[in-house]
Amino acid sequence: MTRYTSSPMLRAVATGALAALLGGCASFSPDGGLDAVSAMTSARTGQDLQLTQAKHDSGATQAEVARLLGAPLTADGAVRVALLNNRGLRASLAGLGVAEADLVQAGRMRNPGLSFSRMSGGGETEIERGVMFDLVGLLTIPIRRDIEARRFQGAKLAAAMDAVRLAADTRKAWFNAVAAAQSAQYAEQVREAAQASAELARRMARAGNLSALDGAREQVFSAEATAQLARARHQATAAREQLARLMGVWGAQTAFTLLERLPDLPAAPRDGDNVESLAMRQRLDVQLAKLDAQATARALGLSKATGFVNVLDAGYVNTSKTGAPREQGYEIELVLPIFDWGGARVAKAEALYMQSVHRTAHAATSARSQVREAYSAYRTNYDLARHYRDEIVPLQKKISEETLLRYNGMLIGVFELLADARAQITRVTASIEAQRDFWIAETALQAAINGSGGSAAAAASVVSSAAGSVDAAAPEH
């Protein structure tokens, strides 16, 4: 006689079939979420992410990197190389895969357990088959999928933030590197002027026309100019290496050449009127905070509706320690509402919801302030750079012309002429720095509108720390 297990088992089988169906829905997307990240990045940086190349180096990627590095590198080219080549960003993008795997996993119920026992004795054999289901898991599938979907969305936002930040940092590094190289070149001219003075002084001393004191003064100036040149050259190297790190280049790739000069100032500065509303629409950290609030709202709704589902920890952002990798996660707990009808849970859920609402408001307020500050920096640097270009440099040019006229009239000597040449070079260098500062401020403004307000701002923002686990992808300045 064979005894079969009872009908609940059959029901469970039916449920299992349903679960399998559900599980089938939660399959991996073909792009692993990269399309969305690429679209967000592209909308904010003008550069998309190369999807296929994100996972492994392809010949095409390397060919493009080589092509970009082969010609004098532009700011956009540098950003492109960084987006293609920066391993930190790749690591961040790999995080997408982790999140998606979690999402898929959440849609699948745990494999049912099968038990089989056969007992014989007394001429009778009893075979017992058992199918075991993770009933709790089954019940929580919709909840888990919902949560994981949001987490996946959050991961996409975080990855896009990383990409946008990397793009911004790379642009800044490019401007720094070009300006530093230009400054080093001018430092060389200063040294040349100083050397000419010193050489002339030496020859004057040899001809008996210059005292040892005056001769030494000219020599020490030249010697100082040499030291200054060494510093300027190191600055240029350091700025270039910073760019190389962000682009993730090494070996022969580091032989890239930069454009010789910074781009000209735009004819007019951009209008600052709509930057705040733009930031509200486009900032990824604000969107992330909103997503977080939505998640807690959902959890609150669940808690209110059932009283025995606790997803209160979902979406909770652990902000405990800076420096240490941040963790976020959730916990679902089904409880039997025997002694506690969930009043406390609902209260806690409400409190957590309010917390995330405040965090979102905080993120938005901070973002607005950051973008205002960034616009002020942008505008000031634009005006300064234009002031240098239109006022200071032409005035210095006029001074140099007039100085030469005075030299022509033997009203001043050659040393004064050379001192003026040095002053002119110094002012030109300051003008280049003003131009560089403008472009960096421009990039920072873009970051404040589009990304997360730049590296420094991100560190100060609580909400954007959702991206904390991949912060290492974007080295801080």
Place this chain on the structure above:
Amino acid sequence: MRSRRDFFTGAAALVGAGLVSRAGAATLPEAPIMSSAATQPPPPPPNGRPYNPVVTLNGWSLPWRMNNGVKEFHLIAEPVVREIAPGMKANLWGYNGQSPGPTIEVVEGDRVRIFVTNRLPEHTSIHWHGQRLPNGMDGVTGLTQPGIQPGKTFVYEFVARRPGTFMYHPHADEMVQMAMGMMGFWVTHPRNPAQHRVDRDFVFLLNAYDIDPGSYTPRVNEMLNFNLWTFNSRAFPGIDTMNVRRNDRVRIRVGNLTMTNHPIHVHGHEFEVTGTDGGWTRPESRWPEVTTDVAVGQMRAIEFIADEPGDWAFHCHKSHHTMNAMGHDVPNLIGVDHRGVAEKIARLVPDYMVMGDKGGSMGDMEMPLPDNTLPMMTGQGPFGGVEMGGMFTVLKVRKDQKPGDYSDPGWYRHPPGTLAYEWKGEPPAALRKQDAGGQSMPAANAPEVEVTVRKPTGHQGHH
């Protein structure tokens, strides 16, 4: 030039007193204005006692009005634009359109009434340097009179008692007002025109300004580092020449209102100092000279017979007074080898040109200068650059210069055999003395200084 004003045409063409009100015209003589910096030929006196007029180098004499036997002059102290030389103008303060102001010529014994209208932004006064006059007419603000406030007119009246050579200048805020060019010449002719009579009588003041190259207004706080040294506020080559007829008796009267002395030197002739601030020198006290030092605040009248035809230099013998603005701290590059360095400097300063390695002369270089700046040493003569500036002009002695004709006769044409010429033969080897000169006090330890002298070989290209 002040176009709003009419100006002289020819000798002593005068204009009306545009600045004096109709009501004041009844009592004030007209104040003629001069807008040209050219030397005005002397006008004969239209009334009053006769005299032989002087020629104010690059200047003019002030007309007067006779009023009941009193010679009335009207000076207007005012800002003016003076042409220092073609290519350079200066914002100065002066009188009646020019700085220095017009020469006042009177005759010994004349009663003189001078109206002084102040159109300056500050008070002024006029001191009649060297005159014997009532103390209250001496023009020292605070001491003998209150300052003439802007817009006010004061009257000075005295008898020109002593014949001779004088000046006038403010004795109010002197440092500023004289640095700005407020001064003028005064000649009191002897009652007898035959006394001290000469054929040509030139007058000018020595003045100095500090006008920064590229600017137009003198720095009024300068004490000694003036950069423009001028005769009547004109710098060579902007100064007129003194043109005389051969065998003319020539008098040149010089007054010094700078802050240093000026050894005035004439080429080709000896002269005698016939007059000083104190009057005419006695003939037995005179001795012949070719240079006379005119100290600060002094006047000198020198006289000579211009009997040597030619173009004779006439200048202050302080060499930096025959330069225009120059740098005091220009390094000495004489003998300094520029090879290699010049190219390096030219890379930084594209229009750079080596100067001074063979001396200060800029020769024929023509390089752009700051605005309103005269070249340091300039002026072209018949044989090239004269390499002079500032207190330098030329005495031109010609046999056919008509009496009363002060026009420029052009360059002197040297009779054959009277012009320096180049030796074409082989130069003999130089003989050098090897000892160190006088041995009365030989040095115990001669310092071992090795000085290398680089001599031009004649084949060095000009940089």
